[in-house]
Amino acid sequence: MIAQSIVEERSSTAVPRMDAAVANPVEINDLTVAYRDNPVLQDIDLTVPEGKLAAIIGPNGAGKSTLIKAVLGLVPTVAGSVRIYGKPYAQQRRLIGYVPQRNSVDWDFPTTALDVVMMGTYGRLGWIRRPGKAERDFAMHCLAQVGMDGYADRQISQLSGGQQQRVFLARALAQNAHIYFMDEPFVGVDAVTERAIVALLRELQRQGKTVICVHHDLDSAPDYFDWVALLNVRLIASGPFETTFTADNLRKTYGGTMKAAIEHFQHFEEDRRGSRIEN
Amino acid sequence: MGGLIELFSDYTLRNVALGSALLGVVSGVLGCFAVLRRQGLLGDALAHAALPGICLAYLLTASKTPVVLLLGAAVAGWLATLLILQIVKHTRISEDGALGIVLSTFFAFGIVLLTFITKRSDAHQSGLDKFLFGQAATLVEEHVITMAVLGGAALGMVALLYKEFKLLAFDAPFAASLGFDTNVLSVLLTSLIVIAIVIGLQTVGVVLMAAMLIGPAVAARQWTDRLGVMIIIAALFGAGAGVAGALISVSDEGIPTGPMIILSLTVIVLCSLFFAPARGLVWDALRRTRQRAALAK
Numbered sequence: 048m049i050a051q052s053i054v055e056e057r058s059s060t061a062v063p064r065m066d067a068a069v070a071n072p073v074e075i076n077d078l079t080v081a082y083r084d085n086p087v088l089q090d091i092d093l094t095v096p097e098g099k100l101a102a103i104i105g106p107n108g109a110g111k112s113t114l115i116k117a118v119l120g121l122v123p124t125v126a127g128s129v130r131i132y133g134k135p136y137a138q139q140r141r142l143i144g145y146v147p148q149r150n151s152v153d154w155d156f157p158t159t160a161l162d163v164v165m166m167g168t169y170g171r172l173g174w175i176r177r178p179g180k181a182e183r184d185f186a187m188h189c190l191a192q193v194g195m196d197g198y199a200d201r202q203i204s205q206l207s208g209g210q211q212q213r214v215f216l217a218r219a220l221a222q223n224a225h226i227y228f229m230d231e232p233f234v235g236v237d238a239v240t241e242r243a244i245v246a247l248l249r250e251l252q253r254q255g256k257t258v259i260c261v262h263h264d265l266d267s268a269p270d271y272f273d274w275v276a277l278l279n280v281r282l283i284a285s286g287p288f289e290t291t292f293t294a295d296n297l298r299k300t301y302g303g304t305m306k307a308a309i310e311h312f313q314h315f316e317e318d319r320r321g322s323r324i325e326n
Numbered sequence: 327m328g329g330l331i332e333l334f335s336d337y338t339l340r341n342v343a344l345g346s347a348l349l350g351v352v353s354g355v356l357g358c359f360a361v362l363r364r365q366g367l368l369g370d371a372l373a374h375a376a377l378p379g380i381c382l383a384y385l386l387t388a389s390k391t392p393v394v395l396l397l398g399a400a401v402a403g404w405l406a407t408l409l410i411l412q413i414v415k416h417t418r419i420s421e422d423g424a425l426g427i428v429l430s431t432f433f434a435f436g437i438v439l440l441t442f443i444t445k446r447s448d449a450h451q452s453g454l455d456k457f458l459f460g461q462a463a464t465l466v467e468e469h470v471i472t473m474a475v476l477g478g479a480a481l482g483m484v485a486l487l488y489k490e491f492k493l494l495a496f497d498a499p500f501a502a503s504l505g506f507d508t509n510v511l512s513v514l515l516t517s518l519i520v521i522a523i524v525i526g527l528q529t530v531g532v533v534l535m536a537a538m539l540i541g542p543a544v545a546a547r548q549w550t551d552r553l554g555v556m557i558i559i560a561a562l563f564g565a566g567a568g569v570a571g572a573l574i575s576v577s578d579e580g581i582p583t584g585p586m587i588i589l590s591l592t593v594i595v596l597c598s599l600f601f602a603p604a605r606g607l608v609w610d611a612l613r614r615t616r617q618r619a620a621l622a623k
Contacts, residue, residue, distance in 0.1 A: 119502075119503045120502070120503075121499050121502055137505070140503070140504065143503070145500060147497065147499055147500055151499065152496060152497045153362075156362060156495070156496050156553075157362075157550065157552055157555075157556050158496065158551075158552070159551070159552070163496070169504055169506075174490065174506075175487065175489075175490075176489075177488075178489070202551035218500075222504075
């Protein structure tokens with residue numbers, strides 16, 4: 048509980064309240080990204096409102112991961128601009144947490160779970176300064192938040208895929224951010240991890256944070272998120288699930304002949320009616 | 327005991343031992359980062375690319391001062407790195423393809439220059455041919471001091487930027503998202519690897535220098551799951567192999583040092599691969615046999 052209050056205290060100092068009141072967490076204008084001559088993302092205009100759990104959904108090769116990377120300045124953009132609370136990303140780094148795809152790193156790297164989580168504090172530390180006891184304690188607290196505090200000293204290759212994913216999430220928590228970008232956090236994880244991630248997303252939302260998640264599973268998307276952006280190189284639609292996640296929009300996103308997507312959608316409609324009553 | 331006393335009283339032996347120990351420590355430490363970033367081959371390309379640099383430095387200045395020759399090597403290594411990066415960026419040639427092209431082109435050019443120098447001057451007057459396979463016996467105090475200064479600077483940088491280099495090696499995009507300039511870090515780390523190579527050129531030679539980066543790191547990785555420990559073990563292994571190989575080669579006239587060091591290193595690598603506690607292949611096989619026996623019961 049003490050640790051919990053530390054987190055909230057820290058984040059309240061980290062968030063520019065003034066900016067938050069006037070600007071949206073993420074505003075993307077006319078963004079175009081190309082690889083050689085092929086557009087990967089074209090003319091993306093997207094604004095994510097404060098406090099949303101947002102899913103970015105689209106078929107393979109739609110540019111979902113690229114969109115996150117472009118916002119974070121990790122891939123060169125051809126045109127367009129990105130604003131974080133009304134300012135360029137470079138000025139707002141401290142407000143952002145990033146969970147890359149799990150398979151983007153070599154998990155046989157000689158390091159421990161706790162050490163990976165501490166990397167989340169490196170941004171605050173800046174150049175040369177080493178993490179100390181405060182960073183270590185905070186990283187332990189972040190591990191505990193994803194139920195991994197018992198694995199702090201494990202070498203990371205000895206963790207299951209789901210546990211590795213939770214370590215990555217804990218590292219993003221250690222960034223103590225206000226906006227979290229997550230790239231496919233639900234891919235290849237066990238049921239325990241899936242529940243842990245969902246609980247974490249809800250907790251982040253309760254704390255007023257904004258989460259933007261690349262997600263591939265149309266079935267679970269409406270249950271886990273409350274806001275969606277449908278993407279296929281271009282932005283097809285964005286907004287709350289109720290008005291955005293329609294058969295028509297899904298057909299546009301996945302291609303008119305993609306029957307599977309539509310079936311998914313109908314399945315979801317039925318499900319949603321059921322789950323609304325339960326909730 | 328007698329051998330040890332002789333080692334430090336004999337001027338030549340002392341220089342040889344100190345020089346190769348230094349080279350082992352520096353290449354062991356930097357090799358860890360090269361191996362973890364899967365850049366072992368880059369080290370090979372840089373080492374081979376150093377040869378024309380050494381030859382041109384000699385041709386231009388007619389000086390055999392180690393600082394001048396090593397500077398030539400460093401500049402050539404640097405140019406090779408830039409060339410590789412540009413090829414990967416602007417063509418559809420993959421990184422290993424680019425490494426192969428640059429490595430062989432620079433080395434071929436170096437051999438041509440070396441032949442030209444050897445023919446022009448009195449056969450071995452230039453002494454540049456020792457850079458092919460290394461000749462530790464030619465190490466004098468001046469060389470050892472140059473190596474110590476360069477190596478000390480490189481190790482100092484690693485100590486200072488340990489956190490940043492670790493993050494770069496593990497997850498470069500994440501490092502970039504935090505605001506660390508990964509291009510600068512990457513170029514810096516590669517430059518330090520160039521220094522490690524330059525330090526080893528006279529002792530190990532351009533042909534085998536890459537093994538001096540890769541071997542200690544690979545062996546050390548078998549014994550630990552912590553980067554900090556791995557770096558220390560790699561430094562010790564590098565120094566051990568360096569000193570052992572150099573002393574063997576000096577004991578008999580005409581044995582090139584590079585191959586002896588690499589063979590000593592191979593013994594260390596093989597022992598580590600087979601017998602290291604957690605990852606050793608021998609214990610692996612034993613565990614499997616026991617499990618099979620337990621299951622059979």
